[in-house]
Amino acid sequence: MAQTQTLSKNQKIILDIIEKAKEPLKAYSILFNVQKKGIKAPLQVYRALAKLIKLGKIHKVESRNAFVACQNSNCEISKATAFSICETCEKVTEISDQKLSKYLKNFHDKTGMIYKKYNLEFYGLCTTCKRS
Amino acid sequence: MAQTQTLSKNQKIILDIIEKAKEPLKAYSILFNVQKKGIKAPLQVYRALAKLIKLGKIHKVESRNAFVACQNSNCEISKATAFSICETCEKVTEISDQKLSKYLKNFHDKTGMIYKKYNLEFYGLCTTCKRS
DNA sequence: TAACAAACGTTATATTATAACACTATGATA
């Protein structure tokens, strides 16, 4: 909550749009949507996105180059993201599964590498598309 | 093996370069590397990449827009990819961990969605960069 | 209020990826 206050004008505008969207938004579609509010250049959007990602407010769906609001009340979960993506309708849902995140947070490979973050994307058919 | 035979000329050239590379290659760096072999346009590269991905010969590292040869003797593992990525030196390694892949293949969310594929990317510090 | 960090605005440009169209090879199969 306190963190919300520290958002800048552009960051607020852009977070707002992403939170209200029902699907992941692309950077240039965000740009188009905020032009009436005075944000004119891609860089203004990308800068806000970068900050919001850092804060855990939003995530990037890497395979789609799109951005979604965090559904898990941000914080450290921003370093541990998992999505399910329907390849038919492109619906994207953030997975919030304690067991899964615990499993992945504790995962270590054989080399001894230190993992600070992960991003997992599942692709498949959502229940709606499965039926049709 | 039999599958290797079915690769087209361009597909072979591009697979060859990716297999010989020690790191993930970007599409346009591949393009640059194959221009002497007569491949002149981005689309020729992207088409070969798409086919090679379909065959499981290579994978795309989504967060880096880069392509690596599959280390797990391709096949169905192409639908189940996991990478470790060093955020300092950008070294990328394909993770081959039976337990992990079994766990993820069996993962089901609450909605009943069918997962056909997944891609997991861990980010952190490799053992070399950890020391310095 | 000086000094610094973070955010801003702007122009230009780099990077990644696909559309559209015409042509060519390959290998069934009738």
Add this chain to the structure above:
DNA sequence: TATCATAGTGTTATAATATAACGTTTGTTA
């Protein structure tokens, strides 16, 4: 062997995604 489908090719143009570089403004804090 004609012909049909499928996959691949080559090319031009363009779309979509993202960052560099510069100078200015704002907000915090010593």
